Amino acid sequence: MSSFTTRADAALADPILKIAVERTAGTAQAKRAIAIDAFPDFEAARTRAAAIKDHVIAHLGPYLEQFEASAIAAGAQVYWAQTADEACRIVIAICKAAGAKTVARSKSMLGEEIGLPHALEEAGIGRVETDLAEHIIQLADERPSHIIWPAMHKTSEQVSALFKAKHRTPHQEETIAAMAQSARRELRGAMLGADVGISGANFLIADSGAVCTVTNEGNAELSLVPPRVHIVTAGIEKIVPSMPHAIHMLRMLARSATGAALTQYTTFYTGPRRPGDRDGPEEMHIVLVDNGRTKMREEGLAEMLRCIRCGACMNHCVVFRQIGGHAYGGTYPGPMGAVLTPTLDGLAATRDLAHACTLNGMCQQVCPVKIPLPTLLRGWREKSWREGLEPTSMRAGLGLWAWVATRPALYRLGTAIAIRAIRLLGRKGWIARLPLAGGWTQYRDLPKPAAQSFMAQYHQEQRK
């Protein structure tokens, strides 16, 4: 696997990617700002949303048992999986028992996290991704680059070419509306003909056993109502005590994700089809997936379990906006991904994600459940240091810095010399190239430093 640095370099060198990311993330940021302005109590609502999630995480075991009992009482079957592989095995077994040849999948990041698309392929079960963006990346054989807009990295020109190559009756007009219609034509029959519908869950309602999904396209309902079997794969942290708790979280989710007051379609599924119902699945199976979540709760990452997967942190992240989602290398990109990925994929392979952060705090500021993302990222940096995962050059550099920093006179002398040297490189107030830091200045200019250090100026003022 390539390193984060290699992937980030490739992303920075791709001018089309930058345009594509900026078009969607920029729009999302602007729309969210308007939605928050229109909801003056949003700040207090964030505090409440964080408190609801903290309450659930503190009592997660009993709430899961309550959900399980309610869902079974409603006629659903409930399964538990400790790992991604176990979750996939359960899903495949249900599909095989149902004699499924094709499944319609409604976008679920948990499904991506556990590798379900790949597991279905290995089991020889046809998979139709029904969310427009997931359909695009399925055709392109790529992975999602954003949790709300998985095809954010693609421009409309690229999508147009893809549909023309792969759709049976592609669009004629070069408009985004015509492209969406082409996908509608392509997918409708596949959704109606699927043997199994697979979804994730935005919320699991403990007291009723309901599973909540939200979409703007209506593809969840079209994927989950016609097939004979509905399978849900959900992370165990998706629990809320009751519908009114879910309602508070839904108000936060839609505004933070797309800037809408609510998604177009919000559905609560409670068990399979009832006697006399005209439609709906005959079987409903719910797989509750741990995959590292209990470990996060035990190891100081409980706050991360508040995450409702809105994507606001990445839309506002200066690093994500430069490199897009694929460079992060995991299922989840951006700040929330940089916190989650070391848990899912191991810190040794992902330690540099925590460094791909300016600690400007924007992610925490926009998070609807107030996750202290910069603090959690610093936690990974510290752990990486403690476990000796940082490279020798970094350890030596920091060691040298620490040695000098504990000797103030030497430190002042060193900075005075460095300032003079760096100022020589300045042109019109900016430094475009630094010896020994070419990688850093390749994508950035450094402002020319002041003639004297802050401390030197301070002492001068004091002497006046």
Add this chain to the structure above:
Amino acid sequence: MSARAAILARLKCPAPIASEAAALLRAPERPAVDVTNLESEFLARLALPSVNASHDVVASLTDLPAAIARYLADQNEPLTLCCPPDPRLDVCDWSAFALHATAAPDETATLAIARTAIAETGSLIFETSPTAPMLPNFLTLHHIVLLPVSAIAAHLEDAPLPGPQPRAHYWITGVSGTTDIEGTYVRGAHGPRFLHVILLRGELPHMAD
């Protein structure tokens, strides 16, 4: 040890106290709604670009077919309608329409009755039942929704039914849309491209038990 036992063993924690969970819902922050004027509050949200729905008003249920005919004529669509098997609609004269109960994959127009609607968001609230299938409301191009004015409520907390839940309880807040290509909004992604709400001033007959 089963996966269930292993997960629950790691999540050993006190059972939640109901009053704690209830306290988290005290005086929730939510967008202001003028509860003395729910109809106009609802209609204002319905007209927002994000919801993108049209509306009409009828005095009584018997006026419903004419209102639907008017809408379909404006849209240059035939008088063909997928109609739910709801006995409350039997008082209407549907003789001008070709009615059917099962939606075609490319259905043109479907009628549904909303149990309630929410002024806060402009949402229409539905439940599945033997007289209320779900799929036709998603397959159709034009979704036509009958809503008694008296059923409009203020906030989303007013949407759920108390007690045991139906198989599906769903909220529709506008037409099917997507921003998946470059963040550009397009209506009619997979579901309805048009949502038309017909407000009923009179009462709906009660459903027979």
